[in-house]
Every structure is written in structure tokens, then in C-alpha cells.
Amino acid sequence: MxxxxxxxxxxxxxxxxxxxxxxxxxxxxxxxxxxxxxxxxxxxxxxxxxxxxxxxxxxxxxxxxxxxxxxxxxxxxxxxxxxxxxxxxxxxxxxxxxxxxxxxxxxxxxxxxxxxxxxxxxxxxxxxxxxxxxxxxxxxxxxxIPVVGMLRRSLAGDQIQRISGIVNGTTNFILDAMTSTGASYEDALAEATRLGYAEADPTADVEGHDAASKAAIMASLGFHSRVKFDDVHCEGITNITADDIAAASKAGYTIKLLAICERITDSEGKTAVSARVHPTLIPNSHPLSSVSESYNAIYVDAEAAGSLMFYGNGAGGxxxxxxxxxxxxxxxxxxxxGGLAPGENTYANYPVADFGEVPTRYHIDMTVNDRTGVLADLAARFSAHGISLRTVRQEEQERHENARLILVTHQAREADLQAIVDELSGLDDVREVNSVIRLDG
Amino acid sequence: MxxxxxxxxxxxxxxxxxxxxxxxxxxxxxxxxxxxxxxxxxxxxxxxxxxxxxxxxxxxxxxxxxxxxxxxxxxxxxxxxxxxxxxxxxxxxxxxxxxxxxxxxxxxxxxxxxxxxxxxxxxxxxxxxxxxxxxxxxxxxxxxIPVVGMLRRSLAGDQIQRISGIVNGTTNFILDAMTSTGASYEDALAEATRLGYAEADPTADVEGHDAASKAAIMASLGFHSRVKFDDVHCEGITNITADDIAAASKAGYTIKLLAICERITDSEGKTAVSARVHPTLIPNSHPLSSVSESYNAIYVDAEAAGSLMFYGNGAGGxxxxxxxxxxxxxxxxxxxxGGLAPGENTYANYPVADFGEVPTRYHIDMTVNDRTGVLADLAARFSAHGISLRTVRQEEQERHENARLILVTHQAREADLQAIVDELSGLDDVREVNSVIRLDG
The missing domain is CATH 3.40.50.720 (NAD(P)-binding Rossmann-like Domain)
Structure with missing residues (x-):
């Protein structure tokens, strides 16, 4: 029959x-x-x-x-x-x-x-x-948004390289409100709560835990490995300020909370899986940057399929x-x-990458002493850590003895980037590290 | 096991x-x-x-x-x-x-x-x-782009209302080139051919036949009915001019070749399926409007899921x-x-709607005599056909006796809209109907 x-x-x-x-x-x-x-x-x-x-x-x-x-x-x-x-x-x-x-x-x-x-x-x-x-x-x-079906079935004949997604509507609503109105994090959260986009206790959303669960699931399916919630490096959006948003906007970027899952090669040449959630600057030309309100979107890079994006309501009854x-x-x-759907299949069994091994890029905004030679000195320190700078922007400040320095690095190991930021904070010439946000896309 | x-x-x-x-x-x-x-x-x-x-x-x-x-x-x-x-x-x-x-x-x-x-x-x-x-x-x-899997499996528990998509990369490349450079259709086609986006004989793409095949498949799956290539109303992009694109752009629209599949209720109150392919004006705020080059995207409205969009390379080896x-x-x-994938399932067996029964909206660009009372006369004619106007824009022409009139209708039966356009062409006060393009979104 x-x-x-x-x-x-x-x-x-x-x-x-x-x-x-x-x-x-x-x-x-x-x-x-x-x-x-x-x-x-x-x-x-x-x-x-x-x-x-x-x-x-x-x-x-x-x-x-x-x-x-x-x-x-x-x-x-x-x-x-x-x-x-x-x-x-x-x-x-x-x-x-x-x-x-x-x-x-x-x-x-x-x-x-x-x-x-x-x-x-x-x-x-x-x-x-x-x-x-x-x-x-x-x-x-x-x-x-049929992410699971797409990873389990539609792309079953392909090799997925990277998945990056906006998978939490609450935080996207808050960040979008901050971007479009200039509101503070606190005011945008209050608005999200008032409109029912945020729960009374918003911790799971704003700290990125909800997105981290989804990152673990996507990484497991995408890379045929076992990635659990605890394996996901997770940073929320509670430290993002209206200043961060304004600076990003001025430079042509939007700040989104991304769940990023990728297959990386660590410093010993071994393949590993990275799954992480953190606020991320993405260029305004990237399709994920225009995902507004509480919408979700998942962007997938696969060897044969190329780039695919899936967009829609990511929550709600x-x-x-x-x-x-x-x-x-x-x-x-x-x-x-009769028959069975494709089940869990962790045959590839890649280990989870140490977060320090993950290649990423930093956007660093700091206030430095406005004296001759500061930039040369700082650039030499980045270079000593093996990190090259992609763009450098210096802005004069109200107090003339200060300058605001905005650096964007090329891709480097997360651990090396963290090390240089720690070093910068301790320098006499660096008055303040205003913000450090990773950059993607 | x-x-x-x-x-x-x-x-x-x-x-x-x-x-x-x-x-x-x-x-x-x-x-x-x-x-x-x-x-x-x-x-x-x-x-x-x-x-x-x-x-x-x-x-x-x-x-x-x-x-x-x-x-x-x-x-x-x-x-x-x-x-x-x-x-x-x-x-x-x-x-x-x-x-x-x-x-x-x-x-x-x-x-x-x-x-x-x-x-x-x-x-x-x-x-x-x-x-x-x-x-x-x-x-x-x-x-x-996993359209078939999404319709067959992911949305198998939902009721799909409408599918509209950019499903032909060649025509999207041509229209996008016309939009971004102001090129004529002929020049954009030549460029597409040079770059390998259009075949030596581009008929199947530019006349909409390729998109019509896809519309038939999507409508069959989405509405659990039998829709074949011959059931799809199909208009290509060969008549779209640089003027059409410029006028659209000025009014905040982008012209895309859309494959539209929807469940409609005809004038006798019966449910039917419409599948059609035609150039369509969509507002620049709609996600489909920003699908550039030869990319494809499919936008689905479903009862429970709401709006979903899928984006990616729609062709290539x-x-x-x-x-x-x-x-x-x-x-x-x-x-x-063992087991079988969900097969063809045309249980709903909706008939294919007569194209004249399909609800749509027209954007009509015409040159009329610039005399008092022309607009009132034309508006009365639309009204007599049961069609109400959504926007009316009148522009002065170089020759002062002429005016350019751009009308956007509210939704009406396709047959009624065709009838009024036929009637307009025969009027003394209408010097020329410059273009008639359907409008969506």
C-alpha cells in the first residue's frame, strides 16, 4: 500500500x-x-x-x-x-x-x-x-525556521563550514531598539519587558544562555559531533552601551548577539568545533545586520551550497x-x-576547541594620551603578539591631552587578542579601554 | 540495529x-x-x-x-x-x-x-x-535552498497561505543590473550573457518559463494539489524598460520577477490555487527587494509559522x-x-484558479491630456469597474499639454484590472499607457 x-x-x-x-x-x-x-x-x-x-x-x-x-x-x-x-x-x-x-x-x-x-x-x-x-x-x-531539518537533511550531502545566527529574539529586540533609538541598554530592556519580548527575569536571554543552548544543538548537528551547553563560550549583551552602538553605527557596523558555530584548525593542526555566543559587530552590508525587532536569522556557509540564510519568527506560541x-x-x-528519521549522528566526533584557539577579530575602542609616539608604541605591542591591525582611527577628544583610538584587528587567536587587551589596560598611555567587541562577517 | x-x-x-x-x-x-x-x-x-x-x-x-x-x-x-x-x-x-x-x-x-x-x-x-x-x-x-524539504516536511504541520519567490537567477541579475546601473534591458542581458549568468538562448529564463516550472512545483507541494507548468500564468521581463525601473525606484519600489503561489477564494466562494510568474513591484522595505545579483529567495506565509524567508544561490553546479x-x-x-520519504500528496485537490479571478494590484503609468477634469473622469471609470485607487501621482511633462499620471490600485480581480487598462488605452484623453506592472508585498 x-x-x-x-x-x-x-x-x-x-x-x-x-x-x-x-x-x-x-x-x-x-x-x-x-x-x-x-x-x-x-x-x-x-x-x-x-x-x-x-x-x-x-x-x-x-x-x-x-x-x-x-x-x-x-x-x-x-x-x-x-x-x-x-x-x-x-x-x-x-x-x-x-x-x-x-x-x-x-x-x-x-x-x-x-x-x-x-x-x-x-x-x-x-x-x-x-x-x-x-x-x-x-x-x-x-x-x-527549519534549522534542524536543514542541518539534518537538506545539507546532509554537503560539508558545513560555519553557522552564524541571531537565535534569540529578546536580545535582538533590545539591540535593535538601542540601534534605532539610541536608547540605553536599561531603557531598551524595560521597553522589551513592557511589550512582552522579555520575561520578568530576563537572565537566560540577556546573558546569552538561551542562544548558547541553540548554538550547542546547531554545532552538534552541523559538525556531527557532541557539543553541549557547557561547551559553548557565552557572553551576553548586558555590557553593551549606547556609546558602543553609536560608535559601531558610525563605522558602518551593527551590533548583534550571534551564535557562531564553526569548524576550526587549532594551533596543532587538529580539527575542532567552536561554538560561542557573544555580541558581535557585523558590517551593515551583511544580511544578518538588517534582521530587526525580535526576528531570528541563521546564516550557513557550506562547501557546495555556498551561503544560505533562513529568516523568520524565532519564538512565540x-x-x-x-x-x-x-x-x-x-x-x-x-x-x-515504518522508517526512522535521521537520528543523532556524532561520527565525526571532533573535540570542542579551546576558546583561546578560536580565530576571531577585535574592535577595540580606547582613550589614550595624545602624545607623539603613542600609536607607534601600541602598534609595536600588537605586532609583538603576532596581531596585525586592519584599520586604525584616531579622534580628538574634548580634553586635548586625550585621543580616542579605535582599532580593528585582522584575524588572530582569541588568546592572543585577550592578552594584548590585558596588556593595554596596564599601560600608562592608555587612559581607558572603553570597549572590546568581536567583529565578524 | x-x-x-x-x-x-x-x-x-x-x-x-x-x-x-x-x-x-x-x-x-x-x-x-x-x-x-x-x-x-x-x-x-x-x-x-x-x-x-x-x-x-x-x-x-x-x-x-x-x-x-x-x-x-x-x-x-x-x-x-x-x-x-x-x-x-x-x-x-x-x-x-x-x-x-x-x-x-x-x-x-x-x-x-x-x-x-x-x-x-x-x-x-x-x-x-x-x-x-x-x-x-x-x-x-x-x-x-531547501524549498522542497521545507514545504514537504518542515511546514507539514502548518497551513501555507502564500509563497512568493525570486527563483530565477538570470532574470534577477538582469533586473538588479538595470536597477543599479540604469542600463537598458538589452544591455543588462548582454552583460549577463558575457558573465555566464544567461545562456546563449536566454528564452527559458527571460520569458519566465524556468520560474513557472518552479512555481508549479511549489504550488503543488504547498497546497497539496496538482499544479502543472501549463497551469502557471507566465509573463517574462523582456518588456521591462529602464524607464519602468527608474519610475519604480523613484516611488520606493524594486521590480523583481516573482513566482507567486497562493490559495485564493474565487468569486463563487470556492478555494482555488493560483500560480503565476510576472514582473512585480515590491516596496523597498520588503526583504525580497534587497535580493541582489543572481541570488534566489523564497518568502512563505503560513498560518502558524508567520513569515519565513530562505535565501541563497539558486543555481550553479x-x-x-x-x-x-x-x-x-x-x-x-x-x-x-527502510522507510519512505513523504511522497506526492495531492489530497486537497484544489482546482487551479482562472487567472482573471486572482486578486492583484496594478501600478499604471500613463501619459494623459493635461486638461481640467481628466483625473476625475479616469477615477470615475476605475470606480465603475469596482476598483479603488490607493495612490495617484501626477507629474508635469515637457510638453505642457501632457501630464504623466501614475496610479496604484487597491487589490482587485485581475480580469477587472485588465478590463480597465483596455478601456484606458482607447480613450482620447489617454495619450499612452506607458506601463502596467503588478504590485505586491
Whole structure:
């Protein structure tokens, strides 16, 4: 029997359990019910919600049959009538336990949980492999922008060299607001909170942790290696000032919080994977520079494909539900027709590069004594560290004895760049290092 | 046995036949050989080229074992040691015959042939379904930009509303050159030919036929219906003048050749699918407007995902090979592990909309007699056709008795817009209708 011949009513119903009824879970349940016929056709058989695990049974949920609700997620996960478990709870330890027990019970799992996947992909993948079921997590990176599918499938015949992306909407909103209005970080954060782009506790976003989870997932998939959250070097945007933004803008750059994953060759000639998140200056001519508001975009360089960019809403209930439901169709199709999606595949097993080994470029803004010979002295110090300068800009200051010096380096080892910055801070001629921001693109 | 446990040497070799040794075929063969180990790991078993069909056996092919070459494509397609056939010949009738015979012999097929898929997807899909094998064609639309995967899989849980894309690099190069340099169509085409962006006979590109094939494929996948090349309304760029570009630019628009696929409700209230290709004015604020040179980009609106955009090289040997090889990994995985990719699924079976029923907007540039009351008269005529005007701009001409009138309509039925343009051309007060270009975004 072939896919198009299937009469949805002839085949076994695919039973779905939804764990969690927040914005995403609610959206998933509603769309799955509203478009039940469409799903049946796309899967090749009917799909039905068998249960929804919630923490508060007393809360009314509009449009949801209350008989479906249960507060016993553990029991729901392994129930006989459930074939696919959708995990949209959030957190790490509790969903990890639930997802593992579901996989071990032979259920395929669709999760939107980036923190869970970034921390425990190895253990989850192993459980899925052993049980011969699918583990899908498209929604864990940039919601409906199909980053996972692109890395796992579309580029499966190519060699990915680099992935750089704006994968956190909150910080992009804040940086974009600072860029377009000249606002301070604090004011832009307050505005983001007021408009619902930032949570009451914005730490995970503004410190880059959310982006770091996504970087770990992208690096693992892109380089067929195991990169976990803890392997990602992570710097947030809390130190970015209105001055930094203004200086960047004047020089033709935009500051974005980038998640950068790349394959590098370290100083011993070995291949390693680098995954990092930090504020980054990118030229205004680069497509990522014009990604505004809370949008996300992922830029990929691959050997044969060249450069590709994917752009869209990277968060929100409906876009995340779109990704979850796309995965659900895949997992349910495999339950009906057989077959397995490409699973975790870390055959390349590249080590994670020491951050000091990563080649990068610095944009250094400092205030120096305005005396003859200062520039020559500083340039000699860069040279002694093996770092060459790409551009040097000197501006006179209000106080005539000071000069503002803005240096952009060529690419060099991160450790060497850090060393020169440390050295600069200790020099008598350097009054202040105003900002050090990495540069890309 | 699970995917990650597989030792590539334990499993059966997946045999590959390549039909055609042009730019794409050569690139596919080279990358498949160079990265054989990577492919084995990703597929879960070794992959090997068993034969390559060429038309000229006497030609030397660097890096290719001449024992693999054959001029008997028909025999190669159905050989016992071949599991997957890669068709990169081009044309329609001959590859159709080869692909059908391969599918019927139980080989999965990967094709980059947009014309073949746009003309014969139904027949090919039926043959694939009957044999229980895969038919992949990611490379048929915009090379390595994963449009097919995105429509077939990533958005499988969503309802697509509209797809609009720049899917032909040649015409985008020409229009971009006209926009940035003020060149005439003829000069820009000559430049494109000189640089290798346009073929010696550019008809298929500049008349929009290539884009129309892609529109048919995207509309079929996006709306789960059968849309063929002949169903696509198609207008090329050969009538676009430097004046049109300049006028557009002045008004804040860019002219792009768009392939637009959408679900519409016709005047009888029935849902239908529209697929069309025509030069289109888009506001400079729209992300598609900044797609320059020969790049492609596809913009998708979906119910839950919102707006997504995919950008990259839409043509060329290596990017096309990337898409072919990604498909090959998928087809080979299924040969090793079982399972089938989502096939053609036209369950929704929407009819193709009559072009006259399609809602669109016109930008009309005309020279009229500069007498009192002309504008009022013309506005009344639009109103009589049920068309309201969004903007009206009047410019004085060198000859004072003439005025240049630039009108932008609100959305209306294509047939009504065509009717008013026909009527305008016949009026004494209208000296000339300089240009009529549809407007989007």
C-alpha cells in the first residue's frame, strides 16, 4: 500500500500525548484539533490527542475536552494508546525523566525544549536508538525556521563550514531598539519587558544562555559531533552601551548577539568545533545586520551550497507550534508507514576547541594620551603578539591631552587578542579601554 | 540495529547511477567520491557510483574512472547493482522515459530536473508509489535552498497561505543590473550573457518559463494539489524598460520577477490555487527587494509559522549538487534502513484558479491630456469597474499639454484590472499607457 492510496480511516490512529499546556502546548492542541483532516491526509492515518498533562487540573482550558487532562504526566507518557509524546513543559530535570521514560516505552518524542536537548542529547538519542523510535526537536532552535531539518537533511550531502545566527529574539529586540533609538541598554530592556519580548527575569536571554543552548544543538548537528551547553563560550549583551552602538553605527557596523558555530584548525593542526555566543559587530552590508525587532536569522556557509540564510519568527506560541506539528507529522508518518528519521549522528566526533584557539577579530575602542609616539608604541605591542591591525582611527577628544583610538584587528587567536587587551589596560598611555567587541562577517 | 550503531562496512553498499555529466553531474560525482567516508556515516552504509551515463564516451572526464562511463543510460537505469538513480540530464521526454523505467525497476530517483517534475509529477509519483520507492527533487527548485524539504516536511504541520519567490537567477541579475546601473534591458542581458549568468538562448529564463516550472512545483507541494507548468500564468521581463525601473525606484519600489503561489477564494466562494510568474513591484522595505545579483529567495506565509524567508544561490553546479546529494543521502538511508520519504500528496485537490479571478494590484503609468477634469473622469471609470485607487501621482511633462499620471490600485480581480487598462488605452484623453506592472508585498 502506498502513501497516497491510504484511506485515513483504514489505518490505526496515532495517539498523541501532550506534556504541558502553556502557550505552545495550547497552540499545538488547538491546531491539531482544528486541522485534524489535514493531518490525517498528511500522515496517512488519523491522529488523536489521547491525553494532556497539566500541573493544575482546576484551570479551565478553552476548546479542550477536560477528560483529556491529567496531572499524572509519568503515567500518560507510557500509556498503551500513546504513540507520540509532545514535550512542551520546559525546564530540564523533570522533562528529561518524562522523555526518557517515553522513549524507553517505545514512544517517539517531539520536544521544543532547547535546554533539555542541549544538556542531554546524547542520553536521549541513545534511548531513542535503543527503542527504535524518533526524537524530533525542530522547535528547539528558532521555532518554525527549519534549522534542524536543514542541518539534518537538506545539507546532509554537503560539508558545513560555519553557522552564524541571531537565535534569540529578546536580545535582538533590545539591540535593535538601542540601534534605532539610541536608547540605553536599561531603557531598551524595560521597553522589551513592557511589550512582552522579555520575561520578568530576563537572565537566560540577556546573558546569552538561551542562544548558547541553540548554538550547542546547531554545532552538534552541523559538525556531527557532541557539543553541549557547557561547551559553548557565552557572553551576553548586558555590557553593551549606547556609546558602543553609536560608535559601531558610525563605522558602518551593527551590533548583534550571534551564535557562531564553526569548524576550526587549532594551533596543532587538529580539527575542532567552536561554538560561542557573544555580541558581535557585523558590517551593515551583511544580511544578518538588517534582521530587526525580535526576528531570528541563521546564516550557513557550506562547501557546495555556498551561503544560505533562513529568516523568520524565532519564538512565540504559534511559530513554535508550527515546528512541533511539522515534527509530529514526521513522527506519526513513521509510526504508520515504518522508517526512522535521521537520528543523532556524532561520527565525526571532533573535540570542542579551546576558546583561546578560536580565530576571531577585535574592535577595540580606547582613550589614550595624545602624545607623539603613542600609536607607534601600541602598534609595536600588537605586532609583538603576532596581531596585525586592519584599520586604525584616531579622534580628538574634548580634553586635548586625550585621543580616542579605535582599532580593528585582522584575524588572530582569541588568546592572543585577550592578552594584548590585558596588556593595554596596564599601560600608562592608555587612559581607558572603553570597549572590546568581536567583529565578524 | 540502530543508525548510530551501524558499521558502514557491515551493510550492503548502496549503488548509485548518475545520468548526465554536465556541470551538476560532474560536481555530484566528484563530491560523492571525495567525501565517501562522510556519506557512509551519514547514510549508515557505504555508497558507490556504479555507472555514469554520458552522451559522448570519447570525452575525457577528470577524476572519473572511465570504466564507470556508459552511453547506454537505459540499461544503467535498471541494472541490478543500482539502488538510486540520479537524473541530471535536463530536457523532458528522454529523462522522463529513463526516470519512469528506473522507478518501475524499484530504484529510488533523485532528479534536479524542474521541467520534468513540473510537467510529469503525477505520472512519476504514481510510478514511485507503485514501486514503493522514493522520488526526490530538492534541486529542482532554487538549488540548495531547501524549498522542497521545507514545504514537504518542515511546514507539514502548518497551513501555507502564500509563497512568493525570486527563483530565477538570470532574470534577477538582469533586473538588479538595470536597477543599479540604469542600463537598458538589452544591455543588462548582454552583460549577463558575457558573465555566464544567461545562456546563449536566454528564452527559458527571460520569458519566465524556468520560474513557472518552479512555481508549479511549489504550488503543488504547498497546497497539496496538482499544479502543472501549463497551469502557471507566465509573463517574462523582456518588456521591462529602464524607464519602468527608474519610475519604480523613484516611488520606493524594486521590480523583481516573482513566482507567486497562493490559495485564493474565487468569486463563487470556492478555494482555488493560483500560480503565476510576472514582473512585480515590491516596496523597498520588503526583504525580497534587497535580493541582489543572481541570488534566489523564497518568502512563505503560513498560518502558524508567520513569515519565513530562505535565501541563497539558486543555481550553479555546486549548489545544485549540494541539493542532489542531500536527497541522495535521504534516498540511500531509506534503502539501508527502510522507510519512505513523504511522497506526492495531492489530497486537497484544489482546482487551479482562472487567472482573471486572482486578486492583484496594478501600478499604471500613463501619459494623459493635461486638461481640467481628466483625473476625475479616469477615477470615475476605475470606480465603475469596482476598483479603488490607493495612490495617484501626477507629474508635469515637457510638453505642457501632457501630464504623466501614475496610479496604484487597491487589490482587485485581475480580469477587472485588465478590463480597465483596455478601456484606458482607447480613450482620447489617454495619450499612452506607458506601463502596467503588478504590485505586491
Amino acid at each position: 502506498t502513501v497516497t492510496d491510504l484511506n485515513p480511516n483504514d489505518t490505526k490512529t496515532v495517539g498523541v500525548a501532550i506534556l504541558g499546556m502553556g502557550t505552545v502546548g495550547t497552540s499545538v492542541a488547538q491546531l491539531l484539533q482544528e486541522n485534524a483532516d489535514e493531518f490525517a491526509h498528511r500522515i496517512g492515518g488519523p491522529v488523536e490527542i489521547k491525553g494532556i498533562a497539566v500541573s493544575d487540573l482546576s484551570k479551565t482550558r478553552e476548546g479542550i475536552d477536560s477528560n483529556l487532562l491529567t496531572d499524572d504526566a509519568r503515567a500518560l507518557c507510557t500509556r498503551d494508546d500513546v504513540d507520540v509524546v509532545v514535550e512542551v513543559i520546559g525546564g530540564i530535570d523533570y522533562p528529561r525523566e518524562l522523555v526518557l521514560s517515553a522513549l524507553k516505552a517505545g514512544k517517539s518524542v517531539v520536544t521544543a525544549n532547547k535546554a533539555l536537548v542541549a544538556a542531554h542529547a546524547d542520553e536521549l538519542a541513545e534511548a531513542a536508538d535503543e527503542a527504535g523510535v524518533d526524537l524530533y526537536f525542530e522547535a528547539a532552535v528558532a521555532a518554525a 504559534a511559530p513554535t507550534a508550527s515546528a512541533v506539528l511539522g515534527d509530529l507529522v514526521g513522527a506519526a508518518r513513521n509510526k504508520v508507514h | 540502530t543508525v548510530t550503531d551501524l558499521n558502514p562496512n557491515d551493510t550492503k553498499t548502496v549503488g548509485v547511477a548518475i545520468l548526465g555529466m554536465g556541470t551538476v553531474g560532474t560536481s555530484v560525482a566528484q563530491l560523492l567520491q571525495e567525501n565517501a567516508d562522510e556519506f557512509a556515516h551519514r547514510i549508515g552504509g557505504p555508497v558507490e557510483i556504479k555507472g555514469i551515463a554520458v552522451s559522448d564516451l570519447s570525452k575525457t572526464r577528470e577524476g572519473i574512472d572511465s570504466n564507470l562511463l556508459t552511453d547506454d543510460a537505459r540499461a544503467l537505469c535498471t541494472r541490478d547493482d543500482v539502488d538510486v538513480v540520479v537524473e541530471v540530464i535536463g530536457g523532458i521526454d528522454y529523462p522522463r522515459e529513463l526516470v519512469l523505467s528506473a522507478l518501475k525497476a524499484g530504484k529510488s530517483v533523485v532528479t534536479a530536473n524542474k521541467a520534468l517534475v513540473a510537467a510529469h509529477a503525477d505520472e512519476l509519483a504514481e510510478a514511485a508509489d507503485e514501486a514503493g520507492v522514493d522520488l526526490y527533487f530538492e534541486a529542482a527548485v532554487a538549488a540548495a 555546486a549548489p545544485t549538487a549540494s541539493a542532489v546529494l542531500g536527497d541522495l543521502v535521504g534516498a540511500a538511508r531509506n534503502k539501508v534502513h
